[in-house]
Amino acid sequence: MANTLVELIFIPAPGVGHIMSTVEIAKLLVNRDQRLSITVLVIKPPSVDSGSVIAAYIESLAKDNMDNHISFIQLPQDETSLIHDPNDLIFFNVFIPSHCKYVRNAVADMSSQPGSGRIAGFVIDMFCTCMIDVANEFNVPTYVFFTSNAAFLGFKFYIQTLTDDMNKDLIEIQNSDTEISVPSFVKPLPTKFLWDLVQTRQGLDCVLSSVRKLRKVKAIMVNTFLELETHAIESLTADISIPPVYPVGPILSLEGGSGAGKRFDDDIFRWLDSQPPSSVVFLCFGSLGSFDEVQVKEIARGLEQSGHRFVWSLRRPPSGDQTSIFPSDYEDPGVVLPEGFLDRTSGIGKVIGWAPQAAVLAHNAVGGFVSHCGWNSLLESLWFGVPSATWPMYAEQQMNAFEMVVDLGLAVEIKLDYRKDVFNPKAHNTVGVVTAGVIESGIRRVMEDNDVRTKVKEMSVKSRLTMMDGGSSYASVGLLIKDFITNVTCSS
Known part of the structure; x- marks a missing residue:
């Protein structure tokens, strides 16, 4: 096992901030354990300018001699799913799912290469839950890298509980200009502050579908740290219906950034x-x-x-x-x-x-x-x-x-x-x-x-202390790496 590479497939959402955070967590993982090898499957965004910014960013990583344990594959783009409005729900319901076949092909090609590592799992963005089905086809577990905070993650799970278990209508609640007590927030949350995607029926349905899939993943890494969001993380950990949550942050991109090339x-x-x-x-x-x-x-x-x-x-x-x-x-x-x-x-x-x-x-x-x-x-x-x-x-x-x-x-x-x-x-x-x-x-x-x-x-x-040896996020990352390695050894 010492000489065997353990392969992880990362699938970020096609947004600049999402891809940059994904690259930073990938660098953190391979720096901690040289047995890990990560392939980032890049979905090209539908807007030309977003695509050019992301392409420039990835090109800058190559020039900086990115660790050879991290590689990038730009996925083809399904022309039939191209959209002009990146805020349209088609982005989540059609555009990202249209790339499942390309992910399937890329992973199959990788697996057939001589000397390729054993795939330990998919690590997907919170907007890419459709890729769970692809991971299942390869009989590997799925992890989520959640690029927002633990309180917001708790909110997503809570609105599904509110809808499915408590038979409440979030749209009606919002129209009443009230507050809701979300377990991951300390204070009651005024509905006027809620995520814009859950403020329409179509958007709420899209989110609920995604959260139901989210409950089926093996674990969720969150870009936060225990000392910052103690209440939110404890509320998530206390709910046994939620997959294990690992605070691994702060994951920051402190060089270059979305102005790559400027x-x-x-x-x-x-x-x-x-x-x-x-x-x-x-x-x-x-x-x-x-x-x-x-x-x-x-x-x-x-x-x-x-x-x-x-x-x-x-x-x-x-x-x-x-x-x-x-x-x-x-x-x-x-x-x-x-x-x-x-x-x-x-x-x-x-x-x-x-x-x-x-x-x-x-x-x-x-x-x-x-x-x-x-x-x-x-x-x-x-x-x-x-x-x-x-x-x-x-x-x-x-x-x-x-x-x-x-x-x-x-x-x-x-x-x-x-x-x-x-x-x-x-x-x-x-x-x-x-x-x-x-x-x-x-x-x-x-x-x-x-x-x-x-x-x-x-x-x-x-x-800063949480990311150092002995810190809570450092420990979380260590537990995740152990889990990745175990996935491969158990399937051998």
């Missing part, structure tokens, strides 16, 4: 070098985050009124013609900013385009982070000890923001219920314009609330 102005870092420690607030809203001109002007006024130093990653919304879902950089940001803003703030702030988020958060001059509350971004902010001010946009980000602000006290609120269809640039958000006064208040709190800052600094230390 250049960044070193002048910004030189400017940060000249600022006092923890004095700069950094505004960055993820790879899909952008605002219309009215909202941009309110952010500018809020920043100016706060008096705090800032770095603002300001992006132009996509055109809306469906050729791109990603924002772009302004040639001249002054066209959307209040008149004279850039001149008045030239000494205390920088308005930039795309930013290498992790590198900016790592700088000791940065003392606050206005974030869209994607889970990867929140983990990065905790890793670097920078408190967040929450401005969620889509998907489960409102629930992430609620947990961080209300349950954990590790962030402050700008808005918790802001919601925007980022896949439809012409759609309006659900709460109207966030005013300069609200933004100013949030910035002041994130920069001046020492209680939150202290808690975040303490969690930063814990987030």
